[in-house]
Amino acid sequence: MKANCLFPLCVFAYAALLVSCGEVENGFNTDNLSSSSQNGLLSSNSSLIENSSSSSYVSSNLNWKIEKAEKVSFQYIPETGSYNLVFKDMKIEDVAIASLSSDNICGIRYEHGSCGRNYDKVEFFVNGKLHNDEVINNSYCILSVSTREYSESLPCGSYTFTWKITKRNKDGIPEAIVSDISKRPVKDTAYATDFSFEAGWASDLDAKSWYLNNRDKYQGSYSLNAGWMRDEESKEIRINLPDTATKLNLYYKFSNTSTKYKDAAYIIINDHQWNLDNYSWSKFSTILRPQDTVAIIKFTKREDGFSSFFVDDIRTLRYAPSAQTSGLWDFEEGFFPIEISGDWRIDNFDAYKGEYSLRSPLNAEGICGFDIDIGQADSVSFWNKCSYSGIYAPKIRIGTSEDYIVCNCSSSWNECKIPTRGQMPLHIETDCASGYNRRIDYIKAW
Numbered sequence: 001m002k003a004n005c006l007f008p009l010c011v012f013a014y015a016a017l018l019v020s021c022g023e024v025e026n027g028f029n030t031d032n033l034s035s036s037s038q039n040g041l042l043s044s045n046s047s048l049i050e051n052s053s054s055s056s057y058v059s060s061n062l063n064w065k066i067e068k069a070e071k072v073s074f075q076y077i078p079e080t081g082s083y084n085l086v087f088k089d090m091k092i093e094d095v096a097i098a099s100l101s102s103d104n105i106c107g108i109r110y111e112h113g114s115c116g117r118n119y120d121k122v123e124f125f126v127n128g129k130l131h132n133d134e135v136i137n138n139s140y141c142i143l144s145v146s147t148r149e150y151s152e153s154l155p156c157g158s159y160t161f162t163w164k165i166t167k168r169n170k171d172g173i174p175e176a177i178v179s180d181i182s183k184r185p186v187k188d189t190a191y192a193t194d195f196s197f198e199a200g201w202a203s204d205l206d207a208k209s210w211y212l213n214n215r216d217k218y219q220g221s222y223s224l225n226a227g228w229m230r231d232e233e234s235k236e237i238r239i240n241l242p243d244t245a246t247k248l249n250l251y252y253k254f255s256n257t258s259t260k261y262k263d264a265a266y267i268i269i270n271d272h273q274w275n276l277d278n279y280s281w282s283k284f285s286t287i288l289r290p291q292d293t294v295a296i297i298k299f300t301k302r303e304d305g306f307s308s309f310f311v312d313d314i315r316t317l318r319y320a321p322s323a324q325t326s327g328l329w330d331f332e333e334g335f336f337p338i339e340i341s342g343d344w345r346i347d348n349f350d351a352y353k354g355e356y357s358l359r360s361p362l363n364a365e366g367i368c369g370f371d372i373d374i375g376q377a378d379s380v381s382f383w384n385k386c387s388y389s390g391i392y393a394p395k396i397r398i399g400t401s402e403d404y405i406v407c408n409c410s411s412s413w414n415e416c417k418i419p420t421r422g423q424m425p426l427h428i429e430t431d432c433a434s435g436y437n438r439r440i441d442y443i444k445a446w
Contacts, residue, residue, distance in 0.1 A: 065100065067099035071090055071096035073086045073088075080180060082110075084179045085163065085181075087165070092169070095164060096167075099161065100181070102183070104157070104158070106186050107152055108181070111149050112132075119175070120165065120167055121133065121165070122163060124150070126162075127160055132150060147179070149180075151221070152184070153222060156188050188203040193242060196220060197224065197312065211224070217310070218313055220313075223312035225310050226309045228305070237311065240294060241288060241292050241294060242316055246288050246317065246318055247319065249285045250297075250314040251284070252310065253280065253282070254309045257305055263301055263307070264300045265300075265309050267298075271361070271363075285348040324339055329372070329444075339374075343370070344359060368430065369428055369429025370429075371427050374426050378419060379445070380445050380446075383416075384413070385441075386437065387436045394438060395407065395430065396430050397428070397430065409430065
């Protein structure tokens with residue numbers, strides 16, 4: 001955040017700063033860039049490179065190449081080794097375009113205006129695809145320029161970065177500021193089982209077409225974002241789960257940004273699915289089973305626009321399983337209990353006590369259940385909760401198809417106590433309906 005300044009000084013500062021911001025309409029692509037005949041190379045020896053220059057310059061320190069500069073110039077700042085955009089007067093609806101490319105780069109950072117009103121517009125593109133957009137309020141920013149850093153990590157390679165500035169308010173120098181353009185000094189890195197995203201692009205994570213930037217984050221500086229998407233476009237992140245992993249943790253933030261149709265975000269492991277829907281950063285955690293090899297995070301955008309889906313801090317953990325000796329299953333141990341067999345999952349989406357509970361398959365239809373080895377106990381109690389299907393009031397059945405006891409299951413947690421009557425193992429089941437939860441927690445046997 002920059003300090004307030006007097007009007008003449010702000011105007012002077014404007015001429016020395018850069019313009020650029022984030023993301024909006026996807027009406028600009030690399031075809032627009034290739035028509036420029038005034039290409040050149042940035043020079044670390046030249047303080048200001050005008051668009052009219054016909055000479056070529058080589059930058060010995062940054063290896064940037066100017067692909068396009070219309071109604072704007074690049075200014076080199078020797079003290080920081082970075083570049084600013086410097087603008088000339090523009091009339092309303094005039095468009096300034098500035099493009100830089102590099103054959104070997106792993107990320108970029110720059111500062112841009114951040115005043116948030118619908119005046120001059122700045123759009124930022126990577127390889128012709130819209131990445132970020134911002135609109136700048138002239139009446140406010142002319143006296144107090146508010147800026148913030150945009151930082152992006154990319155798989156190392158060749159990239160072209162473009163800033164497109166549209167004058168929308170009054171004739172004159174654009175009030176949007178883009179400054180301190182520089183390479184992000186990071187490389188691709190392997191995170192193994194701990195994807196924090198702070199050390200660069202994750203080379204061991206299958207996240208094609210996702211963006212690693214600082215638009216939002218759970219902690220640290222960076223998170224994965226789905227970015228600009230077309231209507232009905234889907235993107236996936238595939239997480240390879242180690243054979244030894246017993247728990248998967250990650251943090252996500254999701255808010256629907258479509259006006260008519262609801263965006264969708266969910267996680268799939270084998271044939272189990274969890275629907276995600278939360279407007280603040282939330283933890284997803286589930287206990288893994290030996291057959292779990294891949295977790296898929298999937299996001300679908302229902303209308304053209306920028307997604308508001310972020311993923312951060314993906315981690316797999318290992319807890320050594322052991323037999324239960326206390327007669328209590330609260331599902332907090334970090335592994336799937338070896339006494340329970342069946343197709344139910346353990347996750348942190350709802351619990352009677354603690355963080356975790358046992359959940360029926362979300363998309364199952366018909367009867368679904370599990371067996372639990374309670375040893376020589378002759379009594380059992382547990383807490384249960386069911387979301388109604390709208391067709392019938394769910395029941396929890398304990399026993400065999402010929403001989404069972406029934407407990408009512410409602411939308412709030414209720415306790416069920418029953419005699420086991422010598423059943424070994426004890427069978428618990430219910431009628432499942434797709435999209436509706438049946439949960440059990442805090443099983444006690446005595």
